Amino acid sequence: MAATIRDIKNMTGLSLATISKYLNGGNLLPENREKIEEAIRMLHYEVNEMARGLVTSQSKTIGVVVFDISNVFTGTVLQYLGEYLREEGYAAMICDSQNDPVLEEQNVRFLLGKKVDGMIVMPVAQDPGFLEPVLRNHIPVVLMDRPLKDSRLDCVKVNNREAAYDAVKLLADHGHRRIALISSDTVITGQERLEGCLQLLKDRKIRIPRSYMKVGDHSIGHGYRSMQELLKLKERPTAVFLGNFEIILGAVMALNESPYQCPEDLSLIGFDDLIISNLSKPKLVLVVQPLRKMAEEAVRLLLKRIDQNRNGTDKEDGQYEHEILVLPAKIAEGKSIARCG
């Protein structure tokens, strides 16, 4: 049904090779160039990327696998990734793993079948096994946000530990000692942030009761329930660290439903930059991640690897030096922290 290069050949009398040359930006007589353009217009010709991909065995497409597409963090990163990839002439093929490792593995295989030139992955699984097929095929991968323990994997992430440390420090510097933590340990970023928090508490010799440590998954539900529990305690905390966006959401909901006010009754600091948080009253103090920069670096790194692969710089054993890029998160001001004592 759709026009092919062969139709153009018939219409112009030129050979397939010449037309292909035109399509890929080669030199032609102006006269022939004209003819081809005319034919393309007449026939509404569009290159069949499947055929092209079959012979070039590259698709100018990057696979992007995300743990949860419905989440604002992901959406924003996807936007930036798309922007930078497009600038470089690549398109993104996005797959959502819905926080399910099984789906994640399927996504990776699917993209492999689609012959993507590289992948950017924000993983669900903690184990790098699901990337084995990708590595075996020498398809470059860059992880984002969440590193995996495999020496062959590049990663772009944020200094979670240090940023969380600074966040809790800010609470301590405001005189708080009854500090509670609502965070997750199901995901590496959560673990790192937790470590940062605990390190500061240790450094400042701040002891907190077990009941102040609310460690679970990074869900709205966990944030909501944890905050409810904290507010019911006889010795309520005076400040709370909220480990990620979903937790913030849940916790603020619970707080809003309670009679307590922020920051009069409770100071808050949260982790994750999302414009949405402006909705809360008062405006939250937030640890913000440089999402745009992260996307930019991920694309840059991936394209570098693809280039290295093509030029055979790829070491025989596939073991080039992997890069772990750690970008700094910063604390953005707000009004959710009150001086204590």
Added chain:
Amino acid sequence: MAATIRDIKNMTGLSLATISKYLNGGNLLPENREKIEEAIRMLHYEVNEMARGLVTSQSKTIGVVVFDISNVFTGTVLQYLGEYLREEGYAAMICDSQNDPVLEEQNVRFLLGKKVDGMIVMPVAQDPGFLEPVLRNHIPVVLMDRPLKDSRLDCVKVNNREAAYDAVKLLADHGHRRIALISSDTVITGQERLEGCLQLLKDRKIRIPRSYMKVGDHSIGHGYRSMQELLKLKERPTAVFLGNFEIILGAVMALNESPYQCPEDLSLIGFDDLIISNLSKPKLVLVVQPLRKMAEEAVRLLLKRIDQNRNGTDKEDGQYEHEILVLPAKIAEGKSIARCG
């Protein structure tokens, strides 16, 4: 580098046709089936979808074009779409138009080149021209959220006009007569909602001053500035209708920065279901869209069209009856509306 069907042939001694039959679920002697499976395991064989697509001229891939991927509305819809498509054995190829009609047109052409079997589009452009190439190639398209004036286009949307009507009615029923509207008219959904609002005001014979009508684009900025202006008026409104998610965001930010309280000083009702809105205090009364249902219907409709195409039910002139599916949005309770007077 990667293994092909030919390697399997060499390893098993079977013919290409037989192996292909296996891959596509045909009948084989158990013995041969065994052999092939063994070979696939040994060689880490994966089907090359480009080659397959080239000959079948279908990709089992659906192109999804969205106006803005960073937005929660979009993210949620994408999640549901992905879920339903996957269930039916299709994958999604997602393109972000970043609210730019030029990018949108490029996206459509790109997906066409990728030979997607169909498209789901949440359009930026008001003019259906950019879909011409798709229609010409007889690729089915289903629009979501925003219909376009073209009799060949199916669409799944929400009853914006009626829902907005009911929303303002709720304000009126609480005794409000000084009702302001912050909405957009740059997008069809905004226009419909605005019409609904105005219709109710007319039916109830409520006259509002020009300064209560804040019509602009659907951006955080417009919501923010409009709310600031409303709060500065000598005769402040007692209730405000907020036309979409971004406007809610901006307006609530402005209100939070002001000395005024919701709902004591100002009642609010907003349009768009997003869990995020729970963050606001008090909880907003919202018009919620049945996003999951919309995604489900869009997929169902698209797959029906694809099927019709294959079975040649596609009328010669490409003019089958198009469907506009209008789903009901509902009002969800909250505490942001006070009785007035």
Added chain:
DNA sequence: TTTCATGGGTGAAACGTTTCGCTCTATGTA
């Protein structure tokens, strides 16, 4: 015994490009 259907298998053509190695012409140089 003949006929016929059936199930498992095969070889080769097709899909729509790119690319390799070649030819031809025109131009500039020795």
Added chain:
DNA sequence: TACATAGAGCGAAACGTTTCACCCATGAAA
């Protein structure tokens, strides 16, 4: 004048599948 050189164009092979038409046993029905 002879000769190299470069530019433009060409034919054919390749990419990795699916699918069409056909073949050969086997076994049941006539």
